[in-house]
Amino acid sequence: xxxxxxxxxxxxxxxxxxxxxxxxxxxxxxxxxxxxxxxxxxxxxxxxxxxxxxxxxxxxxxxxxxxxxxxxxxxxxxxxxxxxxxxxxxxxxxxxxxxxxxxxxxxxxxxxxxxxxxxxxxxxxxxxxxxxxxxxxxxxxxxxxxxxxxxxxxxxxxxxxxxxxxxxxxxxxxxxxxxxxxxxxxxxxxxxxxxxxxxxxxxxxxxxxxxxxxxxxxxxxxxxxxxxxxxxxxxxxxxxxxxxxxxxxxxxxxxxxxxxxxxxxxxxxxxxxxxxxxxxxxxxxxxxxxxxxxxxxxxxxxxxxxxxxxxxxxxxxxxxxxxxxxxxxxxxxxxxxxxxxxxxxxxxxxxxxxxxxxxxxxxxxxxxxxxxxxxxxxxxxxxxxxxxxxxxxxxxxxxxxxxxxxxxxxxxxxxxxxxxxxxxxxxxxxxxxxxxxxxxxxxxxxxxxxxxxxxxxxxxxxxxxxxxxxxxxxxxxxxxxxxxxxxxxxxxxxxxxxxxxxxxxxxxxxxxxxxxxxxxxxxxxxxxxxxxxxxxxxxxxxxxxxxxxxxxxxxxxxxxxxxxxxxxxxxxxxxxxxxxxxxxxxxxxxxxxxxxxxxxxxxxxxxxx
Numbered sequence: 001x002x003x004x005x006x007x008x009x010x011x012x013x014x015x016x017x018x019x020x021x022x023x024x025x026x027x028x029x030x031x032x033x034x035x036x037x038x039x040x041x042x043x044x045x046x047x048x049x050x051x052x053x054x055x056x057x058x059x060x061x062x063x064x065x066x067x068x069x070x071x072x073x074x075x076x077x078x079x080x081x082x083x084x085x086x087x088x089x090x091x092x093x094x095x096x097x098x099x100x101x102x103x104x105x106x107x108x109x110x111x112x113x114x115x116x117x118x119x120x121x122x123x124x125x126x127x128x129x130x131x132x133x134x135x136x137x138x139x140x141x142x143x144x145x146x147x148x149x150x151x152x153x154x155x156x157x158x159x160x161x162x163x164x165x166x167x168x169x170x171x172x173x174x175x176x177x178x179x180x181x182x183x184x185x186x187x188x189x190x191x192x193x194x195x196x197x198x199x200x201x202x203x204x205x206x207x208x209x210x211x212x213x214x215x216x217x218x219x220x221x222x223x224x225x226x227x228x229x230x231x232x233x234x235x236x237x238x239x240x241x242x243x244x245x246x247x248x249x250x251x252x253x254x255x256x257x258x259x260x261x262x263x264x265x266x267x268x269x270x271x272x273x274x275x276x277x278x279x280x281x282x283x284x285x286x287x288x289x290x291x292x293x294x295x296x297x298x299x300x301x302x303x304x305x306x307x308x309x310x311x312x313x314x315x316x317x318x319x320x321x322x323x324x325x326x327x328x329x330x331x332x333x334x335x336x337x338x339x340x341x342x343x344x345x346x347x348x349x350x351x352x353x354x355x356x357x358x359x360x361x362x363x364x365x366x367x368x369x370x371x372x373x374x375x376x377x378x379x380x381x382x383x384x385x386x387x388x389x390x391x392x393x394x395x396x397x398x399x400x401x402x403x404x405x406x407x408x409x410x411x412x413x414x415x416x417x418x419x420x421x422x423x424x425x426x427x428x429x430x431x432x433x434x435x436x437x438x439x440x441x442x443x444x445x446x447x448x449x450x451x452x453x454x455x456x457x458x459x460x461x462x463x464x465x466x467x468x469x470x471x472x473x474x475x476x477x478x479x480x481x482x483x484x485x486x487x488x489x490x491x492x493x494x495x496x497x498x499x500x501x502x503x504x505x506x507x508x509x510x511x512x513x514x515x516x517x518x519x520x521x522x523x524x525x526x527x528x529x530x531x532x533x534x535x536x537x538x539x540x541x542x543x544x545x546x547x548x549x550x551x552x553x554x555x556x557x558x559x560x561x562x563x564x565x566x567x568x569x570x571x572x573x574x575x576x577x578x579x580x581x582x583x584x585x586x587x588x589x590x591x592x593x594x595x596x597x598x599x600x601x602x603x604x605x606x607x608x609x
Contacts, residue, residue: 118343
């Protein structure tokens with residue numbers, strides 16, 4: 001049904017849908033309008049809408065997950081508050097210490113696997129996807145050992161040396177000692193969530209998170225009030241909630257209804273104990289970038305204690321940080337979606353689509369920042385009343401909320417830009433930007449305005465505004481100056497399969513006929529290799545060499561695509577009629593003019609599209 005005359009590449013559904021076979025009788029049912037529609041190029045609005053939907057499928061469920069986990073933290077604080085001021089102060093101090101020394105480190109290290117998994121999924125490398133999961137789990141478990149020792153044996157002494165009240169330090173030690181098992185659970189949870197998100201599997205994660213948090217309240221009530229475990233019960237309830245989440249995600253992974261995604265899972269083997277260079281090269285700078293941003297807010301609380309009326313300023317800063325943490329769920333989830341989309345497209349070898357995903361993500365982040373700024377400005381007088389009735393705290397909160405809204409106007413785009421850099425395996429750039437923006441720009445401005453210019457609490461938030469503005473500008477520049485063709489080449493290197501000799505051995509063992517003398521590189525012989533792809537059209541050596549490399553150039557012919565091979569006129573399989581169309585079969589993927597799809601988007605056993 002394709003036009004036999006020279007025309008643009010057809011977008012007919014018969015070419016794009018591997019399940020529905022070609023039927024000549026269908027020609028009688030298509031009028032002129034539908035024929036023209038099949039051959040027209042998509043409009044800009046359609047292209048953008050498609051990308052918005054693709055990002056939204058990751059963004060929205062991830063944001064729901066973030067909101068659910070945020071509600072879990074608020075629930076824990078409520079139970080701590082019910083135990084009295086000492087438990088609330090000790091638990092809050094322990095959570096802050098755990099964030100700085102443990103949770104931020106594990107979260108940052110886990111994000112190092114994000115570009116590898118995203119690009120591996122786009123490149124059709126399920127083996128690399130699973131292998132990266134295993135390596136990341138081992139890396140986080142190793143990192144948890146010194147963190148656990150710090151929590152158990154050094155934390156109490158550090159708190160006392162820093163001048164903390166002994167009673168509060170003792171309560172914090174009791175809380176954090178019961179939180180040590182959480183390190184082990186997070187060593188599995190962080191990589192598992194990234195592993196699923198790289199495959200755009202986010203809705204089940206949101207559902208499992210919601211189910212686990214529904215049990216968080218009853219667990220707290222049981223441990224705190226029924227078993228009278230006090231502050232330790234709140235910590236153990238959080239551990240058990242994470243355990244429920246891990247078990248539910250593991251059950252989902254092992255019982256996947258989709259055979260293609262289930263095939264991504266591989267049992268841990270000796271390969272996960274070697275080849276860590278790429279993971280460490282990405283994990284360390286990502287960890288530095290995450291920690292630099294997390295630690296900034298903790299330093300803000302410390303600086304508040306040096307201002308006049310520290311009780312009111314510290315309390316107001318706590319309220320505002322809780323508020324920004326709530327708002328941050330949305331740009332953070334968008335950044336994760338941008339990272340996944342950019343990584344998938346780079347791994348699939350589609351630089352134009354990767355660039356489009358980055359630009360759409362930045363546009364969505366700008367809109368999110370405007371919404372956050374409007375929200376902060378509109379609730380500046382009412383928001384603080386949800387937490388306290390103290391007049392000084394309410395005054396400080398109302399004065400700083402509009403500035404916090406302006407900060408989100410820069411924070412949302414810079415978070416999305418950081419996701420783009422992670423998806424393109426450039427975490428070092430993000431770490432340098434965060435270091436320069438927060439500590440070389442924001443910190444001097446905050447200290448200067450708060451203490452030298454005597455602007456106090458407002459000066460600290462103006463320093464944060466300067467940091468976010470410079471960070472957003474640098475992120476925009478980093479994304480705008482990206483060489484996407486170069487990033488595709490880097491993605492190919494990052495996701496390259498095992499050495500040719502090993503790959504040949506693996507393929508020849510499963511082939512019915514193998515060459516008697518394996519060669520580590522494709523042979524220049526005109527006969528195509530059966531393990532890489534074959535074609536019955538042998539008119540020239542160039543055509544045969546293309547077939548050897550998994551590429552087939554056909555003009556006005558009917559071919560069948562099956563597991564990276566092409567055959568003519570075979571039985572019950574789908575036949576695709578191609579007119580002046582170049583089809584590329586490479587690593588199990590079918591590409592038509594930069595329209596290659598990732599290998600797990602379709603369950604049909606015939607063609608990996």
